[in-house]
Amino acid sequence: MKIIFSEKCLEYNMPGHPESPERVMYSHKYLKEKGYTFVEPSPCLEEDALSAHSxxxxxxxxxxxxxxxxxxALPDIYDHALLAAGAAIEAMEIAAGGESVFSLMRPPGHHATKNNLGGFCYFNNMAISVKKxxxxxxxxxIIDIDCHHxxxxxxxxxxxxxxxxxxxHQSPLYPGTGLTSRENCLNYPLKPNTDVDSYLGVLEEALEKVRDHEPDIIxxxxxxxxxxxxxxxxxxxxFGAYHKIGELFKELSRPLFTILEGGYDKDIPLCIESYLEGIDG
Ligand SMILES: [Zn+2]
Incomplete structure (x- = not known):
């Protein structure tokens, strides 16, 4: 398992914002102590950002x-956004080469649409890497297991x-979309307080659709x-649920890369570790 990380992603901050540098800093520190291998990313090109955005x-x-x-609009946020997207591309390329990989970077990306930023996201890291x-x-x-759509x-x-x-994703919750499936986009809204067994049951159902699609990469x-x-x-x-999710992804037997989106509790390093152990176990 390789982890993509750069200390540069800790350099921007808005005090009081839940998407804090600490959540990634503590995760890096913890996973480093556990002996994981880290890879320094390079920023993506502007043309990469333009493949997904206007x-x-x-x-x-x-x-x-x-x-x-x-x-x-924090100082140098453009450079931070390009670096997180570059890390996602690097993760995709490492996965294509047959290794398991996780991009531990910020800002997150999955709320950035073609034309709009929002929800702590400037550029859509996942979309930029998949376009590539x-x-x-x-x-x-693309399997999105963030709590938000x-x-x-x-x-x-x-x-x-x-x-x-x-x-x-949980519904109702920000951004209020993803209530029904549309064409190639399959949405599984979950009620608040959905328990682990119900969650995993829905996930297994969704993963059947992934198998049917026969993707070259996930x-x-x-x-x-x-x-x-x-x-x-x-x-x-x-933690047990994240371990199981990692195992289910491993069973898909396809090149697979993971990008960090949200997660705001102090236990996020342990959540990530459980997930990685599931994939690598
Ligand atoms: Zn989220």
Whole structure:
């Protein structure tokens, strides 16, 4: 298991914001102590960002010319967004080469649509990496297990039959989308307080669709805000659940890379470790 990480992703901060540098910093420190191997990412190119986003959004982020309460125009945020997307591309390439890999970076990406940033996300890291993989591969699947609906990823890939998008998410919850499935985008809204067994049952059903799609590669948008103690959501997953999810992904027997999305409790390092052990076990 390789982990993509750069200390540069800890350099931006808005005090009091749940998407804090500490959540990733503590995860890095913990996983380093556990002996994981780390890879330093490079930023993606502007043309990579433009493969998933409009020129208007890329220019807005570059100039810091926007105002969004959750997704503030912080200094150098364009460079941070390009680096997180570059890390996602690197993860995709390592997975294609046959190794298991996790991108431990911020900002997250799955709420960034073709034209709009939002929900702590500037550029859609997953979409940018999958756009790149489709230059040389025919079929991809994206499994989004963040507690929030991956509305940005759905927006970017809706009607693209090469890509199967699966999202399990709490509903009602921000951003309020993903209530029904549309074409190649299959949504599994879950009631607040859904228990572990019910969650895993729905996931196994969704993974049958992934198998049917026969993807050349699978990207996982992993948010650990499905954790039972997460301060901004209401699902009930525990360490054992993350381990099981990792095992289920491993059983798909396809090149698979994972990108960190949300997750705001102090236990996030242990959630990530359980998931990685499931994949690598
Ligand atoms: Zn989330």
């Amino acid at each position: 020129n208007g959004l890329v220019e807005k982020v570059k100039k810091g010319d926007f105002s969004d309460f959750d997704t503030p 993989t489709l230059r040389t591969r025919n079929r991809a699947a 991956g509305n940005g990823t759905e927006d970017i890939f809706l009607s693209d039959s090469r890509v199967l998008f699966i999202s399990l 990207g996982v948008s992993a948010g650990f805000d499905t954790y039972k103690n997460d301060p901004i959501t209401n699902l009930m997953l525990d």
